[in-house]
Amino acid sequence: xxxxxxxxxxxxxxxxxxxKILFSVxxxxxxxxxxxxxxxxxxxxxxxxxxxxxxFMGFFYGNGTVGVYxxxxxxxxxFQRKQ
Numbered sequence: 001x002x003x004x005x006x007x008x009x010x011x012x013x014x015x016x017x018x019x020k021i022l023f024s025v026x027x028x029x030x031x032x033x034x035x036x037x038x039x040x041x042x043x044x045x046x047x048x049x050x051x052x053x054x055x056f057m058g059f060f061y062g063n064g065t066v067g068v069y070x071x072x073x074x075x076x077x078x079f080q081r082k083q
Contacts, residue, residue: 003046004046004057004060004061005064008038008041008042008046008057008061009061009064009065010068011041012034012037012061012062012064012065013034013065013068013069015037016030016033016034016037016065016069019033019037020033030066030069031062031066034062034065034066035058035062035063035066037062038057038061038062038063038064038065039054039055039061040058041058041061042054042055042057042058042060043058
């Protein structure tokens with residue numbers, strides 16, 4: 001469980017941000033990219049012996065990353081407006 005919430009979601013977030021910079025990924029494609037990276041990490045690294053668990057947790061990693069990103073972006077924008 002530590003891996004899921006503490007390491008995997010931030011790892012996906014960092015990888016997505018790096019890929020956004022390197023390949024100029026447009027906004028509408030970011031959630032899809034996040035889900036694909038989450039699935040790859042989950043199926044091949046986190047849960048290599050259980051495909052169903054890998055797929056389920058991969059969607060969790062990807063969607064968790066999108067939620068964290070949206071929350072941070074909204075908070076940052078609100079902070080900027082307040083100043």
